[in-house]
Amino acid sequence: MTTGWSIYVIVLVTFNIVGVAALLMWTAKRRPGDPKPTDTSHIWDGDVTEYNKPLPRWWMILFWMTIIFGVGYLVWYPGFGNFKGVSKWTSAAEHDQQKKLDDAKIDKAFAPYKGMSIDQIAKDPTAVKMGRAIFANNCATCHGSSGKGATNGYPNLTDNIWKWGGKPEDILTSIQHGREGLMTPWGTVLTGMGGPSAVDAVAAYVRTLSNPELLKNNYMASQGKAMYEGVCVACHGKEGKGNQAIGAPDLTDHDWLYGDSTAAIRETIQNGRHGIMPPHLPLLGDTRTRVVGAYVWSISHPTESSGAH
Structure with missing residues (x-):
């Protein structure tokens, strides 16, 4: 003042x-x-x-x-x-004092899971229950209360499809340090290569990667194949299997992060996408991120976890 x-x-x-x-x-x-x-x-x-x-x-x-x-x-x-x-x-000093007491209680509750792998923590029903509460407070806003995500860039966490790897350490890395997925806008480049219909042609070919039958007698897709192999293979590979090291999605499955409509696929190719998973290690700390990771593991590996979700 x-x-x-x-x-x-x-x-x-x-x-x-x-x-x-x-x-x-x-x-x-x-x-x-x-x-x-x-x-x-x-x-x-x-x-x-x-x-x-x-x-x-x-x-x-x-x-x-x-x-x-x-x-x-x-x-x-x-x-x-x-x-x-x-x-x-001061209110700040009182807040800090109360936070210190609360943090001590939290640390005591989570101490048994310190340093454990998330797949091992997931075998403990109590840990899974605590992880579910953390998920509801921090993750459900984007991934939904059930973890099924949404078609506007939020992955489904209940299936076995992982953009950045599905091993316990990969999932923990995603939670603790975050991820940043960038799909470059290729509209201008493709138009220069193949004219005004180039983006539509590549979109048509991308559709055939998850359903090869669509490639038969498909002139538009065959035109897009050559441009795909000239531009898109660097990230998604020739067969469209993607690259988890850089978060490039597998285009041969039926999981579409931004929707599977022709308009959605065309928008992705034309203007690109930019998805961000924020890091939660600074917010939750190591042990709590492991516990919430255990919950994520439990909903995607129900037969390997406690099933207490």
């Missing part, structure tokens, strides 16, 4: 406290010349009279106690401009 704002707050608080105290003193007693309590001339319905009497003494005492409490509060806690208070209390 700047000095100017601090002075403003101090003046405002002092004015309010002094003003309330002065008002109480002014109204506490009757003065010579004041009309009698019954001389207000305010009468309704013939017998309902408004009186003008001082507040009861016990009520006045409560008001004074409130003022004294307020002054004491401002002495003990910060609230009087830049004055930090005798206690030096």
Whole structure:
């Protein structure tokens, strides 16, 4: 808080406290010349009279106690401009202290799973249950509460298709350090190679990789094959099997991260895609990321885990 704002707050608080105290003193007693309590001339319905009497003494005492409490509060806690208070209390310090206590409780609860592989942790029903809670709080926003993902770039975690590898260490790496998948926009390049219909031709050929029968007597797809082999094989391979080391999807299965419609495939080729899985190690720490990884493993390998999900 700047000095100017601090002075403003101090003046405002002092004015309010002094003003309330002065008002109480002014109204506490009757003065010579004041009309009698019954001389207000305010009468309704013939017998309902408004009186003008001082507040009861016990009520006045409560008001004074409130003022004294307020002054004491401002002495003990910060609230009087830049004055930090005798206690030096801050909300940040209280938060840090409480967080330290909570972290100690969390560390104790997760200690049995420290350094364990996620497939081994997944055999413990208690760990899987804790992992499910962590997943719901941190992962369900993108992957859904059931882990089935969505066709706008969020992978299904319940199947056996893994863009970056499905080994326990691969899954843990994805959770802890995140992933960044980049599909380069090829629209301009392909148009220069094969004209206005080039993107449509490559899209047609990509469809045949998961269903080779579509390639028969398919002129558009056959045109796209040559361009695919000239541009796309670097990442997806000649057979379209992809490359998990760089997150290039397998185009021969029936899993489509951004949808399997012709429009969706064409959009991917034309304008590219940019998918980001944020790193969760800084947020959750090593052990909790392992436990949530165990839950992910359990929903994709139900026969190998505790099945407690």
